[in-house]
Amino acid sequence: MTAAEKILQIDTLRVDSDRDGQSVPIVRDMSMNVAQGELFCLVGESGSGKSVSALALMGLVQRQKGIRVSGSVRYKDEELITGDIGRFASIRGREFAMIFQDPMSSLDPVFRIDEQMKEALRRREKLSAAQERERIAELLTLVGISDVDRCLRQYPHQLSGGMSQRVMIAMALACRPDVLIADEPTTALDVTIQAQILGLLNRLRHETGMTIVLITHDMGIAAQVADHVAVMYAGRVVEQGTPEELFAQPQHPYTVGLLASIPRLDGPKLDLLPAIPGGVPDPKSLPSGCAFHPRCPAATERCQREDPPLAPVNGRPVACWHAEHVAQHGADFSESEHA
Numbered sequence: 001m002t003a004a005e006k007i008l009q010i011d012t013l014r015v016d017s018d019r020d021g022q023s024v025p026i027v028r029d030m031s032m033n034v035a036q037g038e039l040f041c042l043v044g045e046s047g048s049g050k051s052v053s054a055l056a057l058m059g060l061v062q063r064q065k066g067i068r069v070s071g072s073v074r075y076k077d078e079e080l081i082t083g084d085i086g087r088f089a090s091i092r093g094r095e096f097a098m099i100f101q102d103p104m105s106s107l108d109p110v111f112r113i114d115e116q117m118k119e120a121l122r123r124r125e126k127l128s129a130a131q132e133r134e135r136i137a138e139l140l141t142l143v144g145i146s147d148v149d150r151c152l153r154q155y156p157h158q159l160s161g162g163m164s165q166r167v168m169i170a171m172a173l174a175c176r177p178d179v180l181i182a183d184e185p186t187t188a189l190d191v192t193i194q195a196q197i198l199g200l201l202n203r204l205r206h207e208t209g210m211t212i213v214l215i216t217h218d219m220g221i222a223a224q225v226a227d228h229v230a231v232m233y234a235g236r237v238v239e240q241g242t243p244e245e246l247f248a249q250p251q252h253p254y255t256v257g258l259l260a261s262i263p264r265l266d267g268p269k270l271d272l273l274p275a276i277p278g279g280v281p282d283p284k285s286l287p288s289g290c291a292f293h294p295r296c297p298a299a300t301e302r303c304q305r306e307d308p309p310l311a312p313v314n315g316r317p318v319a320c321w322h323a324e325h326v327a328q329h330g331a332d333f334s335e336s337e338h339a
C-alpha cells in the first residue's frame, strides 16, 4: 500500500480510562493502515475494544472525563489525535460518518424521517427546498427504499429494523463521507435483512468510492465482505490479513478459535461447534504476559510471562510467540468447552 493509497494510518493508538482510581487500558497500541476505498473489518468478541477504537477514530471519546487517548491517527495527511480539536470536529461532521448497532436508539423518536434527513443534509450543504427533496429521494432510493414519500412521512417507530438501518445509512451518506465507520450495523437484524444491508454497504462503497471500517463480532461477515481484517483481543490487534489469508492459514490461536466456531456447510457434520473456552478478560485485570494465555490451547510458560509484540510472521502482522507453529499445525480447540 503506497502512502497515497492510505486514507487512515493508525499508529500505537491507545485509550485509557479511569476506573475506581485506576488507569485501565481499553485499547492498547493499535496500529494499522486502511486503504482508500477498501472495506476494512475489525473483528473480535464483545469487550475486545472494537467499539471504543471506532469512537476514538471518530474523536468521540477524546473529551470525555477520565479518558486519555494517545498515539497517532493520520487521515490523508492530517494528524487527528494531537492536531487541532476544531479541525477534527469539522472533519468528523463532513468527511467521517458513523452508523451504530441499534438504529432505533439512534433515530430521534419525536421527529418524522423527513425532518431527520433534512437535518443530516444541512450539516454538509445548503440547498434549496426543491434540491433538498431531490437529494433526499436520491439517498433513500440509493439505500433501497422504494416508497420514498411514505418513508418520509413516518416516525421511527413505524419503520421495521431493516428500514430503520437503511434510513441511518442514508443519513450517514448525506454528508458524502470519505470514511464510514459502521459499528455492528446488522446485529439487531435478522439474517435476511443482514445480508441485504451488507450487500448494500458493499455496493455503496464501490459506487461512491468511500472507505468503510466495519466492526463485527462475526468472522463470517468479515469473510463475506472485507478486503482486509484486523482481529482484536483484549484491546489490541492480534492478527491482520486478507480474509483469504486468515482462512487459509490463521497464525494466532484466537483467530483459529474464531474460525472454528463458524458453522460450515462443506465441513464434517458436528453436533456442537468448537468454542473458545472462558471469556474476554476485564481490562482492569488483564492476565500477565499474553492476555489470551488462560484460554489458549497452545500457551507455554513463556506466554504467561511475556506479552508478544505485533510483528510480521510469513509477511503478516501477528502477536503470538508461537505463530509459526500455529500456522503450520493449528491450535486445537476441539477439546475446549462446547457451545
Ligand code: SF4
Binding pocket: 252, 253, 254, 290, 291, 292, 293, 294, 296, 297, 298, 299, 300, 303, 308, 319, 320, 321, 322, 323
Ligand atoms: Fe497462545 Fe502464547 Fe500465542 Fe498467546 S503467545 S496466543 S498464549 S501461543
